[in-house]
Amino acid sequence: MKLLLLSNSAAPGRGYLDHAREAIAGHLAGIDELLFVPYALADHDGYTAKVAAFMEGIGIRVRGAHTADDPRELVAGAQAVFIGGGNSFRLLKSLQERGLVEAIAGRVRSGVPYMGSSAGTNMACPTLRTTNDMPIVEPASFTSLGLIPFQINPHYLDPDPGSAHMGETREERLTQFLEENAVPVLGLREGTWLRRDGDSLELGGVATGARLFTADAAPAEYAPGADLSALLATRARFDSRAG
Template identity: 70%
Template sequence: MQLLLLSNSAAPGRGYLEHAREEIASALDGARRLVFVPYALADHDGYTAQVASALEPLGVEVTGAHTADDPAGLVRGAQAVFVGGGNSFRLLKALHERDLVRAIRERVAAGAVYMGSSAGTNMACPTLRTTNDMPIVQPPTFEALGLLPFQINPHYLDAKPDTAHMGETRAQRLEQFLEENDVPVVGLREGTWLRRDADRLTLGGIDAGAILFRRARDPEELRPGADLSTLLREEPRFDSAAR
């Protein structure tokens, strides 16, 4: 299984996907026909055009899943699938409504590259439960693609001691998730990504790194280059309603 899971698609002072262009080129590894899944945002045409422009220098032909009468059928013929960021609840609802959960799982298992950013990275997890988004719509289930046996929290933010915000920190919210579910969570800071190549999982990106949360353990700092392959052998234990 080939996965590239980005925390974010845009970095300050750089164009869309520019900060990860070399990694994207490496992950695609010659794939030239990519289906983009734009349902996390409302403007499907504009979103697809943005992705096509960003990937044009790599010689990649981008087709929006929304342009097909049968999006699932389009995905089944793709060399690569990119699920973009936006609202995770809206995205997951659309994936289930269009039979794309099954289609993406099957195509990726058959060898297609899966790339996600932000909400698209959330979709690679077993469930939606570690997203940061507001539930603007209600998907039929929180069950996502399950391309990984653990959870990810994209756009992970460290607490700022001098902030006036009095709500829970991101770490506190993830600890609450772990009170109900015994499943590791990787908090991906901005500019970082996870790359899966078969049974190998590696953290990449800028020096900000990531943080690993586990039930009843102290959070663990992860540096770029860290080998996280052991997470692929985890046996997740969700509460009975999690999926």
């Protein structure tokens, strides 16, 4: 499989996706047209136009999955698939209702490049259980595309000792997840991404890297350029009582 999984789609002082332009261009090299899946936001046309404006700069046409009565037909003929960010619960519910979970996962496993950002990166995981989003709708289950065997937490924020916020930190919430589920979680900080090519998995980005959480060890730090291929051998165990 060929995957590019971005923590975020916008960076301070940069245009949409511009911080990852080189990585995106390399990932989509040789592609003429991209199928964009806009269901994480309500404005499908506006979202697709935003993606198209960026992709035009690297010579790629964009078609929105929402423009077909049956988007599975577009998936079947897609050269590459990009699922954008927004609300992960709304996104997964939309994919389930349109029969796109199996359709997209099967196409990507057959060799079609996949790109995700934020919620679209959550979709590449076995489930959406490590999303940051509010459950504004209820999907049929939490099971997502399963293109990787571990979980990702996009937009990962380190604990701030000086913060006046009294709720759980991201670290505490991921620790709670690991109390119920035996599966690693990679916290992707802003400006970072993962690139999978077959059995190779590399951390990329322009920022401070990622933090790996596991149930039996202290969190581990990784810098951009780190080889994380060992995570592809993960054998996950989830609490079967929830999705």
